[in-house]
Amino acid sequence: MQPYKSTSEIHIKGAAAGDDDDDGELRRRAALREAFGDSSESDPDEPAVCAGPPRSRGAGAGREQWRWEAVAGVRGLWLCAAFLSADEQSRLLTAIRREGWFCDAQNQAMRFGDLPSWIIELSSLIHEAICVGDVNVGSGVELENEDEDACPLPSDLLWREPLFDQLIANRYEPGEGICAHVDLMRFDDGIAIVSLESPCVMHFSRTEQEVAVCDAPKTQDESTKIPVYLNPGSLVVMSGDARYLWKHEINRKPGAQHWGGRELEQQIRTSITLRKLLASPN
Ligand SMILES: O=C(O)CCC(=O)C(=O)O
Numbered sequence: 001m002q003p004y005k006s007t008s009e010i011h012i013k014g015a016a017a018g019d020d021d022d023d024g025e026l027r028r029r030a031a032l033r034e035a036f037g038d039s040s041e042s043d044p045d046e047p048a049v050c051a052g053p054p055r056s057r058g059a060g061a062g063r064e065q066w067r068w069e070a071v072a073g074v075r076g077l078w079l080c081a082a083f084l085s086a087d088e089q090s091r092l093l094t095a096i097r098r099e100g101w102f103c104d105a106q107n108q109a110m111r112f113g114d115l116p117s118w119i120i121e122l123s124s125l126i127h128e129a130i131c132v133g134d135v136n137v138g139s140g141v142e143l144e145n146e147d148e149d150a151c152p153l154p155s156d157l158l159w160r161e162p163l164f165d166q167l168i169a170n171r172y173e174p175g176e177g178i179c180a181h182v183d184l185m186r187f188d189d190g191i192a193i194v195s196l197e198s199p200c201v202m203h204f205s206r207t208e209q210e211v212a213v214c215d216a217p218k219t220q221d222e223s224t225k226i227p228v229y230l231n232p233g234s235l236v237v238m239s240g241d242a243r244y245l246w247k248h249e250i251n252r253k254p255g256a257q258h259w260g261g262r263e264l265e266q267q268i269r270t271s272i273t274l275r276k277l278l279a280s281p282n
């Protein structure tokens, strides 16, 4: 594999069969239990709460309330560092392993439409975290719409159905990252990335700056890039400017990953990116 993936290097696997019969429902529940524990047995039709005081999760992880941080300098970029507990992370990794996506030297899997049930549960968890998480807007943070309460996703995106219908799972060996890119325009606004295993630093850089220097080498001054630390179990959500006007990249060339004045030790990293396809124009 190339040390750097580009978004065109995508391995597409077939869509999963739909689980619309009784056996399918049983399998779905078993998968949810497997991925997220017994709390997933609760009524799936129970509406998510998106107003009122924040509440603790019922997922049994015994963790504190989710906290969202708006990333200063990149409008529309939010980080929930403690999104998944250690237990939830290892269940997700088990679910990924069971899918067999990374056999045969594959390092990327893509699914559309009928997503595995554990991914649908992950998507619900993201929705819930956005709805009930505490929001921290630090100084220097510009909000999309100052009249609205700060929320990691605008309400038209948060309440679309489904929230996500496409996923990419990426597996990176030490030294492997992903080139600076804006996600393809065939995907709607509102993209989520869950990080697992090795921590890394993702950098954000404005798109216009590359246009302005398009004949020059495409290395952008490091000082104009905004670094975001993605610990295992973290969740990033991007919309608006962050999705359309900023590129994101992960440079894991040997020695390139630093945080807090120290070089990060690189291990295997896995990520799950969730998006929503735009309707095709016909
Ligand atoms: O692996 C990541 O964290 C980012 C993946 C990504 O940007 C993509 O698949 O478009």
Ligand SMILES: [Fe+2]
Pocket: 181, 182, 183, 248
């Ligand atoms: Fe991306």
